[in-house]
Amino acid sequence: MEKDGIRENLDEKDSNIMLPKPSLDEFSHLSLDIGGSLIKVVYFSSNSNCLVDDNGMRSPEDSLEVSNSNSNWPFLSGRLHFAKFETSKINDCLEFISSKQLHYCGSRHHEAPAGDKNVIKATGGGAYKFADLFKEKLGVSLDKVDEMDCLVAGANFLLKAVHPEAFTYMDGQKGYVQIDHNDLYPYLLVNIGSGVSMIKVDGDGKFERVSGTSVGGGTFWGLGRLLTKCKSFDELLKLSHQGNNRVIDMLVGDIYGGMDYSKIGLSSTAIASSFGKAVSENKELEDYRPEDVSRSLLRMISNNIGQISYLNALRFGLKRIFFGGFFIRSHAYTMDTISVAVHFWSKGEAKAMFLRHEGFLGALGAFMSYEKHDLEDLIAH
Ligand SMILES: Nc1ncnc2c1ncn2[C@@H]1O[C@H](COP(=O)(O)OP(=O)(O)O)[C@@H](O)[C@H]1O
């Protein structure tokens, strides 16, 4: 669902039809991805009709049906649920888990001492940082799963099992991509979270993290918050809709008296220097509209990530680049900028693609790391 170019949160409570709350024991296998900015939660309900969020409201986009045909576990059939919380508000997440009794939805270690029986699969740095807190507040142990392993497992699962999952975005047009399972690898996975990881994926569990950059989603939100005084990420993103980056960015035409620099392939409207105009004008931050600042920042960061991604794809001869992570938020301008950067630098050779479940790759990968016997054991309970 798109609203002003921003796809609504997968966990947003926007919808309408009241359904009875499911009984708690319908839920199973909770997994977590505790990142630098956001905590992503995935859990399963065996009742595939169970489209209910924590307000008891029917929510069409916060879940995904898993059937025998698309699951890695043919005995599993039901629905995957998705939710997210700001990492700085981890107590909200703990309350959510507790209210749904999801902390009983891990694997059970029968032989373990009483306090260590419930074990939840968790990835991301927060699985280390907050392990004691989960133990203290919910009495669960976090079974730590490697973040890169999880990102790749989540991406491979979505690309193979969910259709439509991947799409291109150019000039305001979304085009869903049919994935040929026999021709999926190799590809470059670019996960834009707080920071950015670039992973060359060669198969199931076969990958190498080939690059990364610290200029990522945390940079956009952090710098943007300081420069615009916005109170939320979505507010900052929304501001960028009304902004004009040319007010702050120095264009080729600004330097070349309105002309293209065609000899090196630069049009007069290409950005020569992000934020470059702010140097030559006798203005203070207050003299710029927050809308324009937000737009320039979003463009600078998206462009930079698109360019570094392309260079890594070129390094390894990869034609397909899939972008994930919550920085993207299915935001039109972000996707357009990344796509244009990849298209421009690769002269149309490489393709940027986006994923519908962009921010949940790691949490899905952690979910998939439950052993088959854990899942069967849970179902038996
Ligand atoms: N509600 C939100 N609050 C904070 N950041 C958000 C929000 N929605 C999207 N973002 C963006 O997503 C980024 C985090 O993406 P994510 O994939 O969850 O990474 P991480 O695992 O590092 O938390 C943030 O840095 C920010 O750019």
Ligand SMILES: CC(C)(COP(=O)(O)O)[C@@H](O)C(=O)NCCC(=O)O
């Ligand atoms: C350290 C991280 C893997 C953590 O993941 P995140 O919480 O940002 O999703 C990521 O922030 C990252 O890859 N940063 C870039 C570091 C670098 O290559 O310079």
